[in-house]
Amino acid sequence: MISKKNIKSRGIVLILCLLLAGVTCAQTTVTIQEKENAPIISKHIYGHFAEHLGRCIYGGFYVGEDSNIPNTNGVRTDIIEALKELKVPNLRWPGGCFADTYHWKDGIGAKEDRPTIVNQWWGGVTEDNSFGTHDFLNLCEALGAEPYLAANIGSGTVKEFTDWIQYVNHDGESPMANLRKENGRDKPWGVTYWGVGNEMWGCGGNMTPEYYANLYRQYATFMSSWNNDKGIYRIASGANVDDYHWTEVLMRDIPKHLIEGVALHSYSFVEWNDKGPAANFNEKQYFKTMERALNMETLITKHVAVMDKYDPDKKIDLIVDEWGGWYNVEEGTNPGFLYQQNTMRDAMIAGATLNIFNNHSERVKMANLAQTVNVLQAVILTDDEKMILTPTYHVMKMYAVHQDATLLPIDLKSDKYEFEGNSVPAISASASINKEGVAHVSLVNVDMNKAHKITLDFQKMKLNKATANILTSAKVQDHNSFENPNKIVVKEYEDFKFKKGTLELEVPAFSVIVFEIK
Incomplete structure (x- = not known):
């Protein structure tokens, strides 16, 4: 959890809900907040x-x-x-x-x-x-x-x-x-x-x-x-x-x-x-590869802990x-x-x-x-x-x-992508705000099989316009080839609702979406 101390009241709350067989499962929550002295994303x-x-x-x-x-x-x-x-x-x-x-x-x-x-x-x-x-x-x-x-x-x-x-x-x-x-x-x-x-x-x-x-x-x-x-x-x-x-x-x-x-x-x-x-x-x-990729979180956390010991x-x-x-x-x-x-x-x-x-x-x-x-x-x-x-x-x-x-720190409680008794977080996210005050949120659904419904609450940020791009395809094995170089390209994403500071969307399986919020 990110401490609320020294955190401005302005924030973004994303609520993600997985839909499976028409039944709503436990919600996954990502809280994105502005924080004083947050680092610059180099x-x-x-x-x-x-x-x-x-x-x-x-x-x-x-x-x-x-x-x-x-x-x-x-x-x-x-x-x-x-x-x-x-x-x-x-x-x-x-x-x-x-x-x-x-x-x-x-x-x-x-x-x-x-x-x-x-x-x-x-x-x-x-x-x-x-x-x-x-x-x-x-x-x-x-x-x-x-x-x-x-x-x-x-x-x-x-x-x-x-x-x-x-x-x-x-x-x-x-x-x-x-x-x-x-x-x-x-x-x-x-x-x-x-x-x-x-x-x-x-x-x-x-x-x-x-x-x-x-x-x-x-x-x-x-x-x-x-x-x-x-x-x-x-x-x-x-x-x-x-x-x-x-x-x-x-x-x-x-x-x-x-x-x-x-x-x-x-x-x-x-x-x-x-x-x-x-x-x-x-x-x-696919699962094993993603499991190893997401382990980067653990690697960085533990190597940084060693570095902090000698270089606080x-x-x-x-x-x-x-x-x-x-x-x-x-x-x-x-x-x-x-x-x-x-x-x-x-x-x-x-x-x-x-x-x-x-x-x-x-x-x-x-x-x-x-x-x-x-x-x-x-x-x-x-x-x-x-x-x-x-x-x-x-x-x-x-x-x-x-x-x-500038980084907008997040508190992520993700639902799981499960395979043969093992699991990894299904949703990955990060956010930033630039010098012009424009926020960007990048979302990844690594789940190979299921879409995730997401609600983003921007009411405290007093934002009134959102646009997005998406990268996805029919199969996770899809790729661009010399015969078909544009099989996978970035497309404008409009399948979301934005009303009274709340944005609702569904992130397709194995897709990347980046939002710009003004």
Whole structure:
């Protein structure tokens, strides 16, 4: 329960009632209230991740300047435009596991002179390094997104790391600044966000948290912003799912002046050794995947409790820089490329997870969906010149209204979605109010079978106009394809009643609705 102390009288009360066989069941209640000193929902929660993995970079983002596909400096123009529509706030690169085998100097200078690299993590393919630092940072400029560089700790050196920072940030005479100018870029990009390694408990080196904490301290000590106006923001490689001990050691052993963020990674799937099909799944597979996705609430709550123990003033942020659905690859594709379809189940994962992040925005300040193009829970899929937008893309676009808005805290008592004796909350919700005083409420019904009737009481907010958009489809397995790219699109939702400050509607099974209330 949210305490009523220091809470303004203005509020929203949502009463949700499940209808089953014509009989009204117990009500589910969501109370949304304004609260003094409520946190801002950082736009960076809506970040993305682009790794050198499968067809995310080569054949996805990057087709080369000589391609017949319209491009801007080798990057597909249609992808740039689609991501600008999404208001992508930040983009993480070059990995992932790939980051700790990546040596940045291999990706600068004349493209014809760059050495090749074998991607030992993802498919064993040989890459020519034609997409490097300049290409990525120029892409971020085109998108209006902050770059988030994941640097090589596993197989690199302190000097290699700090040279990279100097190369992209130093605005004067220095060896790396001069090298950047020789390569055609006069002014620095000013990169603020830096990951100090990736998954150091696994592919980053199979380290213990104690060893990594000491290594982190060494690297962070030599990291300078080089007069970047926004400073430097150092993100420690954080825990794998529920490894709370890892978070404990980092928070305990790393001095507070050397760290700004701690990462967390968690994916949603059926079972690790058999993640299940991306599209032709059954209800058992759907339920297990949603059960794991909704567990993000528990993960964040428990990791934040550890962080609060050592950082009660909340100076260090939680950064969920890898999240999303992970399934078996599509039949006939390279198993190392992690290419999968994207269905209404993925829309459920996206909507519910973003609601969780919004509601924990006091500590969660950045998150990165894995991944942007052609890999895992992608927002964009490509096939030669063709491009489609996935259900996940549409949810991210619907939720963009929450970026940098003030959180409206909620007290949620949800009815259950039950399957074979187990249950998860059927309804997920979050709300915010922007600087113009416009409120937005995002609702997700993860129940695969049943609609939920909802009553929203806005009388205390003195609101008189509501509009809404919905994302839903006939089957939860439905997806957009290159043959039918608009099977699932956002539509205006008008099937609600708004009278005397009360709004009544029914949320269909497996659907996402975002309301705007003025």
